[in-house]
Amino acid sequence: MNMRNIKLIxxxxxxxxxxxxxxxxxxxxxxxxxxxxxxxFKQEIRTIAAGRTDSGVHARGQVANFPLDTxxxxxxxxxxxNGTLAKDMRIMDIAEVDPAFNARFDAIxxxxxxxxxxxxxxxxxxxxxYVGYHLDVExxxxxSTRLVGIHDFRSFCRANANVNHYRCTVEIADWTETxxxxxxxIIANRFLHSMVRTIVGTMxxxxxxxxxxxFIQEILDAQNRHFAGPTAPxxxxxxxxxxxxxx
Amino acid sequence: MNMRNIKLIxxxxxxxxxxxxxxxxxxxxxxxxxxxxxxxFKQEIRTIAAGRTDSGVHARGQVANFPLDTxxxxxxxxxxxNGTLAKDMRIMDIAEVDPAFNARFDAIxxxxxxxxxxxxxxxxxxxxxYVGYHLDVExxxxxSTRLVGIHDFRSFCRANANVNHYRCTVEIADWTETxxxxxxxIIANRFLHSMVRTIVGTMxxxxxxxxxxxFIQEILDAQNRHFAGPTAPxxxxxxxxxxxxxx
Numbered sequence: 001m002n003m004r005n006i007k008l009i010x011x012x013x014x015x016x017x018x019x020x021x022x023x024x025x026x027x028x029x030x031x032x033x034x035x036x037x038x039x040x041f042k043q044e045i046r047t048i049a050a051g052r053t054d055s056g057v058h059a060r061g062q063v064a065n066f067p068l069d070t071x072x073x074x075x076x077x078x079x080x081x082n083g084t085l086a087k088d089m090r091i092m093d094i095a096e097v098d099p100a101f102n103a104r105f106d107a108i109x110x111x112x113x114x115x116x117x118x119x120x121x122x123x124x125x126x127x128x129x130y131v132g133y134h135l136d137v138e139x140x141x142x143x144s145t146r147l148v149g150i151h152d153f154r155s156f157c158r159a160n161a162n163v164n165h166y167r168c169t170v171e172i173a174d175w176t177e178t179x180x181x182x183x184x185x186i187i188a189n190r191f192l193h194s195m196v197r198t199i200v201g202t203m204x205x206x207x208x209x210x211x212x213x214x215f216i217q218e219i220l221d222a223q224n225r226h227f228a229g230p231t232a233p234x235x236x237x238x239x240x241x242x243x244x245x246x247x
Numbered sequence: 248m249n250m251r252n253i254k255l256i257x258x259x260x261x262x263x264x265x266x267x268x269x270x271x272x273x274x275x276x277x278x279x280x281x282x283x284x285x286x287x288f289k290q291e292i293r294t295i296a297a298g299r300t301d302s303g304v305h306a307r308g309q310v311a312n313f314p315l316d317t318x319x320x321x322x323x324x325x326x327x328x329n330g331t332l333a334k335d336m337r338i339m340d341i342a343e344v345d346p347a348f349n350a351r352f353d354a355i356x357x358x359x360x361x362x363x364x365x366x367x368x369x370x371x372x373x374x375x376x377y378v379g380y381h382l383d384v385e386x387x388x389x390x391s392t393r394l395v396g397i398h399d400f401r402s403f404c405r406a407n408a409n410v411n412h413y414r415c416t417v418e419i420a421d422w423t424e425t426x427x428x429x430x431x432x433i434i435a436n437r438f439l440h441s442m443v444r445t446i447v448g449t450m451x452x453x454x455x456x457x458x459x460x461x462f463i464q465e466i467l468d469a470q471n472r473h474f475a476g477p478t479a480p481x482x483x484x485x486x487x488x489x490x491x492x493x494x
Contacts, residue, residue, distance in 0.1 A: 011368055011369045011370060012369045013369045013370050013372070014372075058370060060370065082367065087369065087372050089369050089370050090367055090368060090369045090370065092368075119339070120329065120337055121258055121337060121339070122258045122259045122260045122334065122335050122336050122337045123258060123259075123260050123305060123307065123374070123485075125334045125335065127261070127370070223258070237372075
């Protein structure tokens with residue numbers, strides 16, 4: 001018996017996954033990962049992820065961990081997993097960590113990126129949301145800075161019985177324009193269900209002039225999902241990185 | 248009767264196309280475009296493309312033209328086409344051109360990009376060729392410069408009964424490293440069948456040390472496909488731009 005705690009960095013294309021979380025009769029990232037582990041190691045293994053991404057959401061830096069009873073070297077575990085998994089998910093890094101490490105509860109910050117395409121392109125259709133109308137990016141920036149800090153984000157998430165409170169600390173909410181791509185980089189200690197997508201949908205309403213940047217404060221204060229904008233599509237969203245105390 | 252000559256700039260994701268050229272019972276870019284034109288305008292229209300890309304090859308700047316009997320404004324033609332076509336091909340630009348303009352025969356240069364991924368990633372799997380082993384990029388650069396100029400590229404193409412000669416003028420063949428992506432930008436007056444992919448397959452043999460950069464001259468001189476390296480996969484290749492005398 002040689003029980004090790006294995007930590008993975010995962011990249012996946014969310015297009016053909018029904019999100020991270022295990023679901024009977026649906027193709028999910030967790031389901032595929034656990035099936036590959038079971039195929040290789042003949043063990044039933046339960047994996048834990050830092051962020052339970054929704055259906056269609058991508059990840060460049062998802063972190064997962066799981067207990068594994070094997071003496072196989074790490075490089076070989078990684079190669080075996082990448083050899084077994086479909087090409088739309090890849091193990092980018094592998095490490096053995098402290099037995100107490102938990103990818104979800106030890107994460108101190110998550111970083112997401114949401115990409116908006118200002119031109120409708122064929123090659124980026126799975127990884128961007130195409131928004132064709134004029135957007136005032138300065139207004140979007142001004143509105144987004146109002147989200148930075150500690151706020152109750154009840155207005156910016158799907159109602160969820162499983163959370164005790166809606167308080168999140170947003171550290172960064174920056175918009176960058178590169179060619180025809182307008183992208184939001186957002187870092188917070190935690191994200192509520194559909195939070196980034198609701199923020200983006202709301203910012204688009206600001207950018208097209210429906211709401212002023214100042215109205216963000218009213219939306220926050222309302223603590224009511226009906227005050228915010230629509231939920232932007234999953235395909236523009238990517239979990240870029242998860243932060244832990246050790247780096 | 249109002250016959251106009253319409254020029255399109257097309258972007259497409261080659262993954263689910265059997266290339267540009269019309270084929271019975273296969274999904275091709277030309278087939279989809281002509282079907283959309285026929286649906287919208289109730290006319291049988293034959294389109295001409297600057298580069299007849301192979302199965303799986305992408306395009307960011309394919310150029311096509313066709314005669315169209317309509318008084319519909321250009322913006323409306325474009326919107327109707329983009330509304331009818333599947334999302335993996337998009338009309339990026341539209342213009343009315345001289346009746347004599349021919350997208351294929353008037354093109355003076357074509358620009359392709361071939362992307363090699365040094366890490367196996369999920370999100371770029373359809374748009375790159377993953378090459379995991381060590382590559383000496385300086386040797387690849389040195390070998391590639393030997394292709395610049397006027398040469399007989401018979402060794403670098405699939406045998407083709409439809410060409411009179413194999414002479415091409417390569418203007419640029421530059422390699423760039425950006426993060427884990429190594430990409431070849433190549434511009435020539437014409438490209439033979441599988442030419443860029445054979446060049447890339449050959450350069451990988453140089454980069455991994457099988458051949459010296461000087462050996463490229465011997466391959467050129469041999470005028471025999473068996474001397475060159477393997478054909479790199481289609482998914483790394485993209486037709487970036489077509490050049491005409493008017494710009």
